Amino acid sequence: MVTFDQLRDLRPAELEDAADGWHRLSSAAGTAKGRVTDEIATRLQLAVTGEGVDAAVERLHDLARSCHHAQVETGLIRTALNGLAGELRSAQKKLADAVADAEAEQFTVKSDGSVHWVDKDPAAPLAPHQSVRGSRPSMVIGSDPDPKRAKAQEYADRIGAALREATEADARYARALGRLHADSDLNVSDAEWVDAQRDMAAVRGAADHVPAGDIPKGKSPKENADWWKGLSQDEQADYIALHPASVGALDGLPATVRDEANRAVLAEKRADYQTQLNAIPPEPIKIQPGRVGSPIATRTAEWIAWDKKWGDKRSQLEASLKGMGDIQNRFARNDLEPGEKRFPRAYLLAFSPEGRGRAVIANGNPDTADHTAVYVPGTDAGLGNFAHDIKRMTNLWLAANSEADGKSVSTITWLGYDAPQGIKQPASSEYANNGAPHLNTFVDGIRASHATDSPGHLTVTGHSYGTTLIGSAARQGDLHADDIVTLGSPGVQVGRATDLDVPKGHVWNEEADGDKIPGLGRYVHGHREQILDTAVYIIPSDRVFGAHQMRTDTDGHSGYWDTDSGSLKNQALVVVGKYGDVEKGSG
C-alpha cells in the first residue's frame, strides 16, 4: 500500500532519470549490435578465410544477438518506468489537489490521510476535534446532518482514491518489471525471445501512456510521418518498444525506426515460430505397402490424421522460418564471400510472418539515398522463397552503385503483397489488384520519409507478375515514381507507357531471349484493344506501348540480374538516371 507520506514526497522524476539510464543502455546495445555485425565481422570475413575466422565471426554474431536482446528488453524497462512515472505523477497531483482544497477550507490533513477539523458546535463541547478517513463512505452517506463532516469526507475520499490509484499502479508495474530480469547466459535462446514477446505484452498491459489506439490506421504516409514527428523522443522510443509490429509497418516513418522495430519483431517471431515447429509431433510413416488382396500402396490412417491437423501449419512455419533465416543471413552477410564486393547495411522496412508473409528489405538507407529502386517480385514470391529476391536487389545495388559517381543508392525488395503461386494463380489479376494500393502507399512512404536536402530519384522496377502489379498501381491510383522498369512483363493492364504515371519517356522494358512469359502472358494481362475486327493484347515489349526497349544479354525469364550482364547494367543506368548510357534493344 502506498502511504500518504510516500505519495506526497514521491519524486517521479527519479524514475524518469532511471528510465534515461535504461534508454542509454538500450541505444548503446543497439549501436553495438550494428557495429559488431556490420563493421567488425564483415571486414574480418572479407580479409581472412578459414575455420579460425569462422569461429571468431560466430562469436561476434552471438555477441550481436546478446546486444539485440538487451536493446529490446532494456527498452521495455525504460518504457515501463516512463509509464510508471506518469501514473504516479498523476496520482500525486490528485493527492496534492485534494489536500490543497481541504486546507483552503480550514481542514487539516494528517499523514495517515485522515481529514480533521475542530467542531465549533456548542452541542459537543467535550469533543470538538473531529476527523474522517477515506474509503469509508458509508459513515456519511445521507445520514449525517453535519455539513462540515460531509465536506471532510469528500476530501478524505479524494485522498483515498489517489492513494489507491498509486498503489494499484505500483503493484501493476512491479509485476511487469519483475519479468524483465536479465539471465546470466550470453547466448540468447529461442525461449528468451519468446519470453521477450510476452514481456512486451505484459508491459503493454501495464503501461497506457503510448496506447496502440493512437497509432494512425488507414492514414496517408504523410499523416503517419506527421504523427511520428509530433511525438517526443521518449514517446517514440516507447512506441517502438511496445508496438514494434505496428510501428514497423507504418509507411512514412523513417527507415531507421522501421528497421529497429521490425528487427525486434523478426527476432521474436522467429523464436516463436521455431518453438511452434518444434512442438509439432513427428510425421508418421506416410505410405503403407499393399497387401494380399489389396496390392496398391496407400497412405496410412495415422499420416492422414497427422497431415490434416499439422500439414499446413508445418509448411507455413517452415516457409516463414526459411525467409526469416534468409533475412538474418542478409543482416549478418553470411552469404558474403571473401573478395566479393560489399553492399551496405540492410534496413528491414516491413515484416510480418502471418500467412504467406510480408517482408521489405532495403540495401542502403532509402531516406538518404540519391537514387532508390523498389523491386516488385512476381509469381511464387514469398517468405519461403525470399533469398533470391534479396540477392537480385543486392546485385542491382552493386551494379547501380558502380555507376552512381559517388551518389548514394538504395535498392529495395518489396514483398508487400500476396504473390500468386504455381501455374493457375498468375492468370488472375486479383493478386495484382489487391497488392497495388499497398505499393502506392509504400512509395508515398519512401517519399514522405526522404531527407529534404536530396532530390530522391525513385525507380519502381518489377519482374513478371510484379510488372502487372505496377501497372495496376498506376491504373488504380497514383504511383509516384520517376522511372519504371519492367522485366519479362506479361502485361501491365494498361496499353501505353504514358498510362504508368511517370513522365513521358521514363518507362523502360527488357525482354530477354528465351523468356516465354511476355508472349504467353499478354493474352491475360495485356491491354486488350480492337484493331479493325481483331483483338490485340498490348504489353510493354510492343512498340506501340511506347516503352524504351533495353538491350538484354541474358537468357530466359530469370536471368535479368545476372552479375556483370548488360541486362543488369541497363537497369542500373536507369536507376542512377544515366539515361543516355542505356543500350537500346530491339522493340
Add this chain to the structure above:
Amino acid sequence: MTFDQEWAELKGEASTRLRLASADGPGGGDAQGQLRQSKRAWSQASEGVRAVRGDLRTAVSGLSEGQRGAGSGDAGVTGLLSATAQRSVFQSWKRKVDHMQRECDDVQGKMEKAAQSYYRTDDAVRDAFKSRDAAPDDRPGVGRPTPGEGGQSRW
C-alpha cells in the same frame, strides 16, 4: 574515412590477397604479404571489439548514474514495490552487461593474439574462439527465472 574510401581500401586489400592466393597456390609464394594482410584484419577487428566494450561500459555507468535516485535508499521512491523491482532488475542487467564486456575482452584478446600470430595453425585459432573464457556471474539470486517459466515476479 567515408564509406567509399574505406571500401575502396578494403577492396584493394581483398583483391591483393585473392591475387596472391590464386597466383601462388596453397603454401607457396608471397606468404609474407598474406600474413601482413591477415594480421592487419585481426588487429582492426580487435580494436573494433575494444571500442564496443568501451561503449557498453559507458552505457552501464550512465545506467548506474540514473539509479542514484530510484530506489537506492533515497526517499524519492523508497518503499514502492515497483522501485524495488526496478532495482533488482538493474542489478541483473548490470551483471549481464558486465558479462558481455568480459566476453568482449575474451574475443578481443584472442583477436589480438591472432594478429600477433600467437596461434600456429588455423585449427588453433578456431579452438581458441570456440572456447568461451568469460564466465557468467552465477551467484545465487542473480538473473531471472529460467526462460520459458514465464518469469514470475520475485517479490
